[in-house]
Amino acid sequence: MNERREAFPALLARLRPECDAIVAQYEDRRSALLPLMHLFQQHEGFVSAEAMQAAADMLDVTPAVVESTVSFYTLFYRRPVGKYVVQVCRGLACTINGAESVMRTFREKLGIEHLQTTDDGVFSYEEVECLAACDRATCAQVNLEFVYDLDQKQIDDMIAAMRAGTYKTPPMAQTETPGKTWHVAQLPEISKGRQAPGARGTESPNNAGGVGDKVGEIMLDRIIDLGLAFHGDTRERAVKQARDVVKLIEEEEKSGAGH
Numbered sequence: 001m002n003e004r005r006e007a008f009p010a011l012l013a014r015l016r017p018e019c020d021a022i023v024a025q026y027e028d029r030r031s032a033l034l035p036l037m038h039l040f041q042q043h044e045g046f047v048s049a050e051a052m053q054a055a056a057d058m059l060d061v062t063p064a065v066v067e068s069t070v071s072f073y074t075l076f077y078r079r080p081v082g083k084y085v086v087q088v089c090r091g092l093a094c095t096i097n098g099a100e101s102v103m104r105t106f107r108e109k110l111g112i113e114h115l116q117t118t119d120d121g122v123f124s125y126e127e128v129e130c131l132a133a134c135d136r137a138t139c140a141q142v143n144l145e146f147v148y149d150l151d152q153k154q155i156d157d158m159i160a161a162m163r164a165g166t167y168k169t170p171p172m173a174q175t176e177t178p179g180k181t182w183h184v185a186q187l188p189e190i191s192k193g194r195q196a197p198g199a200r201g202t203e204s205p206n207n208a209g210g211v212g213d214k215v216g217e218i219m220l221d222r223i224i225d226l227g228l229a230f231h232g233d234t235r236e237r238a239v240k241q242a243r244d245v246v247k248l249i250e251e252e253e254k255s256g257a258g259h
């Protein structure tokens with residue numbers, strides 16, 4: 001981490017002309033935020049706290065504005081990820097066409113779960129909502145490039161090619177060794193200890209999302225109370241996945257591996 005922190009000013013100096021050119025394209029400089037974040041992610045493999053601070057300085061906005069934008073989009077990673085980020089669609093059209101079996105195959109063959117990275121740092125795996133390619137279900141993205149009409153043989157071929165480094169989509173830049181998960185609730189460097197009411201770690205145990213609801217269980221129950229259709233298995237699985245991720249974050253924070 002320290003090595004990378006030291007390397008960031010050099011990266012920023014190298015990218016500065018490109019950053020300036022991007023910002024100059026827009027009447028309102030704040031519009032350059034997403035392209036700038038893509039640029040940093042392309043070179044760092046994720047969007048670091050330093051990159052968010054640099055963007056805030058360039059665009060004259062607060063770091064909180066940058067972080068809230070970055071955390072909104074699942075296509076930005078706030079911690080280092082594997083060389084290949086596999087995002088399998090679990091939307092309705094894909095589910096009807098066999099997404100459950102596709103997801104199970106990826107999980108079993110990679111030996112990881114939703115929002116996890118393999119120990120060798122090659123694969124990160126995530127199950128995502130509709131990728132807007134429903135006519136080609138079941139589908140996925142690898143490093144944000146689409147893969148359509150997935151079947152078991154295709155999955156085997158994809159995994160083998162990624163392991164061999166010969167997959168058609170190039171690997172992500174990897175400037176730092178990834179941890180077990182890249183999921184981040186909130187970066188303390190950016191938030192400087194401030195948290196929204198009801199956020200993880202706030203003194204509001206009975207609030208949905210508060211300390212008593214680390215995995216969002218209360219929030220899910222509130223959704224069910226509203227009378228919205230929420231299949232029992234889906235709730236159980238969502239809670240289990242969230243619980244696994246919270247456990248990973250806590251383990252990493254305890255071991256000092258968190259960033």
Ligand code: FES
Pocket residue numbers: 089090091092093094095129130131132133134135137139
């Ligand atoms: S449901 Fe999978 S792309 Fe829409």
